[in-house]
Amino acid sequence: MFGGGVGRLWACGVLVLAATVAGAGVADAAAEPLGSVASGLWTANTAGGVIALGGASSHGGIAGSPLHAPVIALAATPTGGGYWLAALDGGVFSFGDAHYYGGMGGVRLNQPVVGLAATVTGRGYWLVGADGGVFSFGDAHFYGSTGGMRLNQPVAAIVATPTGHGYWLVARDGGVFSFGDAHFYGSTGGMRLNAPISTMGIEPHGRGYWLLGRDGGVFTFGAAHFYGSALGMSLAVGLVASRTGGGYWVVSSSDQIRAFGDAAALAAPRATSPVVGLASPWASSSGLALPLLEYLAAHTQAPPAFSWPGPHQVALTFDDGPSPYTLGVLAALTQRSVPATFFVVGYEAAANPDLIRAEVNAGMSVEDHTRDHADLTRLSLAGIDSELQSTADVIQAASGKRPRCFRPPYGATNSTVIGEAARLGLTQVLWNVDPSDYTRPGTASIVSRVLAAANGSGLVVGIHDGGGDRSQTIAALPAIIDGLRSRGYSFVRLCT
Numbered sequence: 001m002f003g004g005g006v007g008r009l010w011a012c013g014v015l016v017l018a019a020t021v022a023g024a025g026v027a028d029a030a031a032e033p034l035g036s037v038a039s040g041l042w043t044a045n046t047a048g049g050v051i052a053l054g055g056a057s058s059h060g061g062i063a064g065s066p067l068h069a070p071v072i073a074l075a076a077t078p079t080g081g082g083y084w085l086a087a088l089d090g091g092v093f094s095f096g097d098a099h100y101y102g103g104m105g106g107v108r109l110n111q112p113v114v115g116l117a118a119t120v121t122g123r124g125y126w127l128v129g130a131d132g133g134v135f136s137f138g139d140a141h142f143y144g145s146t147g148g149m150r151l152n153q154p155v156a157a158i159v160a161t162p163t164g165h166g167y168w169l170v171a172r173d174g175g176v177f178s179f180g181d182a183h184f185y186g187s188t189g190g191m192r193l194n195a196p197i198s199t200m201g202i203e204p205h206g207r208g209y210w211l212l213g214r215d216g217g218v219f220t221f222g223a224a225h226f227y228g229s230a231l232g233m234s235l236a237v238g239l240v241a242s243r244t245g246g247g248y249w250v251v252s253s254s255d256q257i258r259a260f261g262d263a264a265a266l267a268a269p270r271a272t273s274p275v276v277g278l279a280s281p282w283a284s285s286s287g288l289a290l291p292l293l294e295y296l297a298a299h300t301q302a303p304p305a306f307s308w309p310g311p312h313q314v315a316l317t318f319d320d321g322p323s324p325y326t327l328g329v330l331a332a333l334t335q336r337s338v339p340a341t342f343f344v345v346g347y348e349a350a351a352n353p354d355l356i357r358a359e360v361n362a363g364m365s366v367e368d369h370t371r372d373h374a375d376l377t378r379l380s381l382a383g384i385d386s387e388l389q390s391t392a393d394v395i396q397a398a399s400g401k402r403p404r405c406f407r408p409p410y411g412a413t414n415s416t417v418i419g420e421a422a423r424l425g426l427t428q429v430l431w432n433v434d435p436s437d438y439t440r441p442g443t444a445s446i447v448s449r450v451l452a453a454a455n456g457s458g459l460v461v462g463i464h465d466g467g468g469d470r471s472q473t474i475a476a477l478p479a480i481i482d483g484l485r486s487r488g489y490s491f492v493r494l495c496t
């Protein structure tokens, strides 16, 4: 998404901040071999890409795969042989010698997951939600949470103690909550801060910690010493101490990394999506989740579009039109009082605004299928914007209604596409029933393939009113509609 989109994503405030301090002289870290981090130092980005720094080895990542939610945190195993990524929806992904012990993906959460911390054994981890609810997996014990408390500010991150028998939670205002054997050394909770706290890093012996401001400001507590602030960063998201505790690295969401004290200088990773934090075998620190949530909240004016049907509901969705077959589809639908959703191609819509109006007048939902039927995963952010926005503009001009959903052509999607579309106010809609009507398998086959999927769960049927001869699809509609109704289904319109 949020991808490459760093500048774009944070353009509303953080870049202003960067501009005001740009003269502060950010020393670009020199690329040099790193003895001190040969056992591992990694950054991860929202798309699930992982970058190994210095002498560290890569154990893979998930960049390029479709994600339900952006990645927001990472933690490494004590051997440096693997790491975990956590996503905003609580999904956990494991790599190398990091095992999967469970996650919250697919679970309905009160609050999004904002942090991940691993135990010292590498056999378990905690997830924390923005309300401070803590979820423990593997050998990670539950030592308490702020889940039921009334917080002044949401929780931003979780950091484990070196023993693995406790953890700290840090809130946006720098309030620190300690659990298990984690000691409280102070907080910025009552202080007036220039910028919210993004995360924290621990002194390697657990005798103190650093709080990291989004502006790169560093606050020290306990035996954690001050080695410098990373002012000038557009959005600081991770602080990990060197193994000795005599220094630390600070990483920004826009791929800058700066070393302080005895931490060896590192070449800046080349991020294609915003960096979420930093992990080593001895500590991890991630802080992008809250800024990301705040950004999304500020840019999502409307509640999310209704984009998936419930049990015994079916959404018929028609792609690739409008075309000379669209009126035949509309006739078959209106004859049986069935609402449906049309994902239209922008250049076809521009040439046939009357058909777009006919769809809306018939009570149908008209949504975005890109201007040129483009594979959005192959485009730059500007390309994604152009494909989606121009189509939304055409639909709005023809019908007076702006689409709230998009369907990526070929179902080709990733977190960059989803995120950029979300920024434009468009929710992604895929499908779960594909009778392949575009191959023209015969009317009876189209009907039987759809009805075979009718097991009571919510259905999104992907069929077509454009892109070729759709007479078989039109002929199949009466039997599909009657068959689904006889199986207890009602028809819903998406994206309203």
Ligand code: ZN
Residues within 6 Å of the ligand: 319, 320, 369, 373, 409, 410
């Ligand atoms: Zn299509």
